[in-house]
Amino acid sequence: MERVEEVVIVGAGICGLAIAVALRRYGIQAVVVERAESLRTTGASITLASNAWLALEALGVSHKLNPHYPTLNKSVVTNLSTGAVQISPFPPNQSGRVGPKTVHRKALLEVLGEELPRENIRFSCKITSISTELDGQGSSIALLLMEDGSHIKAKVLIGCDGVHSQVARWLGLGEPVDSGRFGLRALSVYPQGHGLDHDVFRFTHTGFNGGFVPFTKTDLYLYLTTLKSRDSGEEGITAKTPPELIQKYVIEHYCKDFPPEYLDVVNHVDVSTLTWAPLKLRLPWNVIFGKLSKGTITVAGDAMHPMTPDLGQGGCCALEDAVVLGRCIGNTYLKNGQKLVSSEVAKAIDEYVEARRWRVAGVITASFISGWVQDGSSWLKRFVRDAIFYRFFAQYASTVINYDCGSLPRTSAESNPKQD
Numbered sequence: 001m002e003r004v005e006e007v008v009i010v011g012a013g014i015c016g017l018a019i020a021v022a023l024r025r026y027g028i029q030a031v032v033v034e035r036a037e038s039l040r041t042t043g044a045s046i047t048l049a050s051n052a053w054l055a056l057e058a059l060g061v062s063h064k065l066n067p068h069y070p071t072l073n074k075s076v077v078t079n080l081s082t083g084a085v086q087i088s089p090f091p092p093n094q095s096g097r098v099g100p101k102t103v104h105r106k107a108l109l110e111v112l113g114e115e116l117p118r119e120n121i122r123f124s125c126k127i128t129s130i131s132t133e134l135d136g137q138g139s140s141i142a143l144l145l146m147e148d149g150s151h152i153k154a155k156v157l158i159g160c161d162g163v164h165s166q167v168a169r170w171l172g173l174g175e176p177v178d179s180g181r182f183g184l185r186a187l188s189v190y191p192q193g194h195g196l197d198h199d200v201f202r203f204t205h206t207g208f209n210g211g212f213v214p215f216t217k218t219d220l221y222l223y224l225t226t227l228k229s230r231d232s233g234e235e236g237i238t239a240k241t242p243p244e245l246i247q248k249y250v251i252e253h254y255c256k257d258f259p260p261e262y263l264d265v266v267n268h269v270d271v272s273t274l275t276w277a278p279l280k281l282r283l284p285w286n287v288i289f290g291k292l293s294k295g296t297i298t299v300a301g302d303a304m305h306p307m308t309p310d311l312g313q314g315g316c317c318a319l320e321d322a323v324v325l326g327r328c329i330g331n332t333y334l335k336n337g338q339k340l341v342s343s344e345v346a347k348a349i350d351e352y353v354e355a356r357r358w359r360v361a362g363v364i365t366a367s368f369i370s371g372w373v374q375d376g377s378s379w380l381k382r383f384v385r386d387a388i389f390y391r392f393f394a395q396y397a398s399t400v401i402n403y404d405c406g407s408l409p410r411t412s413a414e415s416n417p418k419q420d
């Protein structure tokens with residue numbers, strides 16, 4: 001008889017790995033299938049707010065990253081049209097909480113990957129289609145067709161396959177839409193040290209904004225977001241343009257409007273880390289009213305809720321998803337004598353979906369509005385941005401980032417740490 005895996009997760013990004021780690025805390029072994037040959041580190045670095053650090057704490061890996069990265073102190077926003085500077089300290093964390101901190105994506109993926117047995121992550125394994133069939137007991141199982149023609153059968157299927165998710169499409173979720181903006185991200189490296197404080201430096205202009213975040217002594221995260229129309233001419237750039245040409249284009253077309261330190265950071269870019277991509281989101285009402293699961297098949301992370309990066313919350317929410325979904329499935333597994341009973345898992349997945357729907361729809365909306373006002377391409381947007389947004393932003397952001405997704409079981413080693 002053909003083998004049926006208990007849980008298959010599609011995608012070894014932040015979300016897929018984190019869900020596998022969460023399930024393992026209950027003793028559930030998930031198989032993660034990833035189309036790339038190794039862990040993908042697109043984006044170079046990621047800023048994790050307090051909600052993400054709480055999730056990493058629940059997953060038991062926070063202590064492996066936290067000591068290596070400094071806390072970011074404040075955001076320094078310079079309006080390039082008027083020269084006005086607004087300094088907003090990040091809201092103080094409740095006691096014992098960590099963040100915000102920017103970390104290398106590679107480090108984050110590696111600490112999650114280290115928690116899993118090597119054989120549980122199958123690289124160069126791309127799914128091309130999904131169907132379902134009934135097993136001997138009349139329960140539905142997922143049948144995944146792989147690019148090499150082989151099949152994988154799964155009792156539970158979790159799509160963590162990013163913004164162009166096949167699993168989301170199979171569920172019938174509305175396709176993500178274009179926000180009308182592009183985003184550049186890269187890592188800049190100063191081998192001798194950059195000498196800057198660990199703050200978020202933002203520069204706003206009409207139709208685009210950019211910035212950088214010095215997050216270790218030598219490394220800075222560089223970003224730029226811009227209206228698509230600005231770059232859509234013949235000379236324009238696309239996601240397929242070689243990174244060296246994108247760097248040159250940014251220097252020639254944008255840096256003249258930025259202060260010299262921004263140009264310096266662009267000149268220090270490690271081009272192998274530079275990406276330029278359209279910023280997409282799933283419409284919030286598709287998340288609120290859409291089909292986020294069917295039986296024992298569901299989605300998480302960008303597959304469920306792609307959002308614009310204006311609040312830096314896509315990855316943070318993916319980590320929250322992992323803890324909530326892991327707990328819902330884990331509890332039903334324990335309740336049923338360490339067995340995954342399909343009808344019970346379907347109820348657990350419904351519980352997860354209802355716990356996440358409104359939360360992530362709210363963050364998608366807040367991120368979009370944040371990007372909309374910050375592009376400053378009309379007098380109304382500039383007025384809202386300069387007079388209202390930055391003043392009240394810190395207050396709103398603190399409610400988003402202080403979200404606590406709850407805990408997971410501790411391992412026996414964590415419960416009984418060795419005495420010195």
Ligand SMILES: Cc1cc2nc3c(=O)[nH]c(=O)nc-3n(C[C@H](O)[C@H](O)[C@H](O)COP(=O)(O)OP(=O)(O)OC[C@H]3O[C@@H](n4cnc5c(N)ncnc54)[C@H](O)[C@@H]3O)c2cc1C
Pocket residue numbers: 010011012013014015016033034035036040043045046047048125126127128160161162163166183184185277279300301302303309312313314315316317318
């Ligand atoms: C410019 C920019 C800046 C950002 N900054 C931040 C930030 O500071 N903080 C933050 O929290 N978030 C940020 N985000 C969002 C964050 O990057 C994403 O939300 C996060 O990476 C989502 O993780 P994921 O695991 O859901 O998806 P992904 O990271 O997209 O992983 C999906 C995985 O699935 C694999 N896959 C896809 N299709 C298949 C298939 N058919 N078969 C097998 N495998 C497949 C892919 O290869 C990939 O490894 C930013 C996003 C952008 C665009």
